[in-house]
Amino acid sequence: MITIREIPSKETYTVRQPVLRKEKPIESCVFEGDDLESTHHFGLFENENLTGIISLFEKINPIFAAQNQAQIRGMAVLEPIKR
Numbered sequence: 001m002i003t004i005r006e007i008p009s010k011e012t013y014t015v016r017q018p019v020l021r022k023e024k025p026i027e028s029c030v031f032e033g034d035d036l037e038s039t040h041h042f043g044l045f046e047n048e049n050l051t052g053i054i055s056l057f058e059k060i061n062p063i064f065a066a067q068n069q070a071q072i073r074g075m076a077v078l079e080p081i082k083r
Contacts, residue, residue: 007043009034012053012074015043019076031074033057040070044077052077 009030016029033039034055044052052075059071 001047003045004042005045007041007050007053009039009041009055011043011050012041012055015050015053015076015078016074019078020074031055031057041074 012034013026013029017024017026021028034041036058038058040056042054042056043050054072055074056070057073058069060067060069
């Protein structure tokens with residue numbers, strides 16, 4: 001079963017590191033603004049296994065009229081396990 005739910009920033013590291021920060025220390029997976037109240041992290045779960053993440057950071061771009069805007073950062077999906 002596939003589900004998506006909000007997760008704490010620290011849970012994103014297990015996906016960020018192998019996909020976005022390969023061969024770098026886990027500390028490199030911490031993004032500025034990760035723990036702001038306005039930042040939201042979501043995890044993609046397959047049978048309760050975290051396989052993908054996306055982080056949404058509040059950021060206003062003046063070229064858009066809407067005031068409720070977010071920047072996508074740290075989006076990553078693990079490679080499927082070969083069987």
